Amino acid sequence: MHRVVDLKVLYFGTPVVLISTRNPDGTANLAPMSSAWWLGDQCMLGMNTASRTTQNLVRERECVLNLPSSVMAAAVDRLALLSGSPEMTPHKIEKGYRYEPDKFTAAGLSPLPAELVAAPRVAECPIQLECEVLSCEPFGIDTGCLAHTVRVLRAHVAEELIIPGTAHVDPVGWDPLIMKFCEFFGDGTQLRPSRLASAWRIPATSR
Template identity: 75%
Template sequence: MSDFSTRNADGSANLAPMSSAWWLGDQCMLGMNTASQTTRNMLREKECVLNLPSSALGGAVDRLALLTGSPERTPHRIEKGYRYEPDKFGAAGLTPVASELVGAPRVAECPIQLECTSLSAHRFDQADRATAHTVRVVRAHVDEELIVPGTAHIDPDGWDPLLMKFCEFFGGAGRLRESRLAEAWRIPQPVR
């Protein structure tokens, strides 16, 4: 789950919740509605910020759920109860902070903020309802409390991300077991 910030054509900020993402190295594939303001902004600006909220931010993300940054709502969005909101940061009770390498602002309250540039955008389905965006992380901002001391790795036990499964929020998941993959990749584990 992430809060996806982009910049509108007039330079103002847009913020949207987004749950369709998968990662490989410094690249991420993002899936989103083709008609969304976020997709329009991504296609025009070629950049964004992925703000990764902790589970404590579920309420703020939920306040974004039925908002749109576009005054023109599709029939589907009208049916679902979406309303136009030009100040999504304010509506969610979140604080914009300037990015270093991209124009879109970061969300101050998110413990991980990833400034990204667009590598590609492709139609995901024949009906053109979804667009798959590939982005590259060009700058990462991570709360020091989440870093394994003496490394550049995030402490998996200290990071409690907000997750979405079937449109419901989840958090607080603990480690199930040690991973041989983490050992093979020499990912440091914090001493407990």
């Protein structure tokens, strides 16, 4: 038996990505997102046009995609309601966002120099992908979003996640942080309450 539902959120579950970019003044910005999908050596990122990350991607044409493991849920949650732009939209103000110029410190994370791009890597993330931006195109109808296509130029992977003698990640050892309907999951288990879910007034599960 199925029921017709006017779903308020369509995030069925994708890995969290911490996107690091460079601001106009050369400082680093760090933003969590989970609207990403992958094909070959390329990835598409869905981002709001008003975000500092989008502005940096369009201008700098590069970024680092840092993939946190499930044990990093608390650090990612500390970034959830922070904005890298002092000029915030009414939507962000209503949701409780605040301006934070130093997101690395706010999250308790460490910047690490990249090798091919100017944006830093996140030292604590087991997988760090240096990328170039190939295109930035409008997405959907009246969504206020852009679809950014990026290509991975260099991948940094924690030694313990690499299958010995190969260039492959161990899928058993890799436990990515998943955002499912704005809640944090790892290994199929809900990890902690999410500030983002609270801001969006998403009800807690009854299970």
